[in-house]
Amino acid sequence: MRVEKTADYRAWIDGLKDLAARARVLMRVDRLIHGNPGTHRNLTEGVSELKIDVGPEYRVDHSLRGDKSTQAKDIAKALLLNRKYLE
Numbered sequence: 248m249r250v251e252k253t254a255d256y257r258a259w260i261d262g263l264k265d266l267a268a269r270a271r272v273l274m275r276v277d278r279l280i281h282g283n284p285g286t287h288r289n290l291t292e293g294v295s296e297l298k299i300d301v302g303p304e305y306r307v308d309h310s311l312r313g314d315k316s317t318q319a320k321d322i323a324k325a326l327l328l329n330r331k332y333l334e
Contacts, residue, residue, distance in 0.1 A: 250280050253328070256307075268302045275299055276307065294325045 263269040275285055275297050286298045299305040304315045 250276060252276075265302050268299075268305060271299055271301045272305055272307065290322055290325075292326055292329060294322070294329050296322070296325075 260269060260272060263272070278285055279297065284295065284297060286300070287295050288298065289295050297307040299307065306315070306318055306321065
């Protein structure tokens with residue numbers, strides 16, 4: 248699978264203070280690249296969300312990032328990015 252990492256994603260992953268969580272997120276994204284998304288859910292319009300059960304339940308929506316507290320906003324942004332990508 249082709250995965251493009253946005254500037255927002257890079258800033259978020261580089262800024263994660265929880266090194267164990269950062270390692271888990273990076274591992275999951277690497278597994279996604281190799282065709283193994285693990286626990287995830289399909290949202291809408293071709294956007295999926297990786298669920299990473301560590302810390303505050305991290306989520307990676309499409310090529311975004313976040314946790315449960317920012318989930319709705321992150322999904323909306325992922326949908327917008329996906330629409331722009333498909334244009």
